[in-house]
Amino acid sequence: MTSSNLPKFNKNEPRFFYGYIVVIAAFFIMVVSWATYNSFGIFFNALLEEFSWNRAVTSGAFSLSMFIFGVLGIIAGALNDRFGPRVVLTFCGILLGLGYLLMSQISAIWQLYLFWGVIIGIGMSGVWVPLLSTVAKWFVKRRTLMTGIVIAGLGVGGLIGPPVISRLIATYGWFLSCIVLGIAVLLFVIIATQFLRRGPNQMRQLPDGETEGNYQATKSVTNSFSFKEAVKTTQFWIVFGMFFCFGFGSFSIVVHIVQHAIDLKIPPVSAANILAARGAMVILGNYILGAFADRIGNRQIFIIGFVVMSAALLWLPLAEKEWMLYLFIVFFGFVSGGMGASESPLTAWLFGINSHGLIYGVVHVGFAIGAAAGPLVTGYIFELTGSYQSAFLTCAALGVIGLISAVILRPTTKLEVGV
Numbered sequence: 001m002t003s004s005n006l007p008k009f010n011k012n013e014p015r016f017f018y019g020y021i022v023v024i025a026a027f028f029i030m031v032v033s034w035a036t037y038n039s040f041g042i043f044f045n046a047l048l049e050e051f052s053w054n055r056a057v058t059s060g061a062f063s064l065s066m067f068i069f070g071v072l073g074i075i076a077g078a079l080n081d082r083f084g085p086r087v088v089l090t091f092c093g094i095l096l097g098l099g100y101l102l103m104s105q106i107s108a109i110w111q112l113y114l115f116w117g118v119i120i121g122i123g124m125s126g127v128w129v130p131l132l133s134t135v136a137k138w139f140v141k142r143r144t145l146m147t148g149i150v151i152a153g154l155g156v157g158g159l160i161g162p163p164v165i166s167r168l169i170a171t172y173g174w175f176l177s178c179i180v181l182g183i184a185v186l187l188f189v190i191i192a193t194q195f196l197r198r199g200p201n202q203m204r205q206l207p208d209g210e211t212e213g214n215y216q217a218t219k220s221v222t223n224s225f226s227f228k229e230a231v232k233t234t235q236f237w238i239v240f241g242m243f244f245c246f247g248f249g250s251f252s253i254v255v256h257i258v259q260h261a262i263d264l265k266i267p268p269v270s271a272a273n274i275l276a277a278r279g280a281m282v283i284l285g286n287y288i289l290g291a292f293a294d295r296i297g298n299r300q301i302f303i304i305g306f307v308v309m310s311a312a313l314l315w316l317p318l319a320e321k322e323w324m325l326y327l328f329i330v331f332f333g334f335v336s337g338g339m340g341a342s343e344s345p346l347t348a349w350l351f352g353i354n355s356h357g358l359i360y361g362v363v364h365v366g367f368a369i370g371a372a373a374g375p376l377v378t379g380y381i382f383e384l385t386g387s388y389q390s391a392f393l394t395c396a397a398l399g400v401i402g403l404i405s406a407v408i409l410r411p412t413t414k415l416e417v418g419v
Helices: 019-037 040-051 055-083 085-103 109-124 129-138 143-172 174-193 212-217 227-231 234-263 268-296 298-318 322-351 356-385 389-408
Strands: none
Touching (some): 019 085, 019 174, 040 055, 040 268, 055 234, 055 356, 085 129, 129 322, 129 356, 143 174, 143 268, 143 322, 234 268, 234 298, 234 322, 234 389, 268 298, 356 389
């Protein structure tokens, strides 16, 4: 980037940094969208009882949506780089709300795959990469912490969504519940989206309180990778594999932990509270591990996370009482929050921010493929064996693979700085 191409900033920069408004808006979008989306595990039991579908087939709709969410995240990230988050999130918010409204009309399995798998999957494609890529452009010094605050919205949604939606379904049925959720998503997501801005240039500000001289000298701006350059590096594919292992284990638990608890004779409402507890721990992980990541590096957070996640998944087949499931979810949810907060900053650390939306969108497909495969494979293993034990051990094995990948990951030479 030459001096003639550098953006012009307001010398009389206003005291209030608009990046905080972006973080707040993104946080609320995360809360609403993920509170509804991660509650598939609650609808899962209701659908099984209503239509007598098997677990593998029913899980497939969620897997399809996660696959679409990941693949279209590439397009959403590229569109975010070009048009900004308001355009992308408004369109996706409309589709997301429409998907839940249509869910109230399902009577056949193909409709579940169309409404949840395709329409909601497309809607969710704009709720991750564009938001986190936008935050990465607004912040440098506290990038992981602010990313963690945004992703904490996922945890808050996971905390309030399952108990609220389970009681909503118990009181009014899942048909009416879908209508309520559809209206809530349409209103809250679209309104919050209007407060987003593409980056500090649009508000004539500098990222994260930087001085203009420091900003012009920042390596992440001047030495960023293009997508073509990034995809040719070994680091790109190592991170892709790490995200796959993370997604596989995470969403196997999100989709199946409630049903697993019910199989252990735990009441449905109490089982939903276990999933809600995951949301609470994700929030803590976002904040605590997000703050540590800015000090010790995002790669180290993934190393710690995979160690704890693998150990917790090895414990899960032995957990047959409610308190034991809570002990599992406390550790599992905590490190999941920290790892989620570190995804986007890890990508920025390796490849810079100029093409961050597109690069992160592509590498995040690894997570989405894992998140799509995990619930489906877990469901099929249950149908074959009549138990979740082998499935949980499979998730643990992938956690070990993710750990090895994180240990061997090294900085890219173009942006080689301290981790």
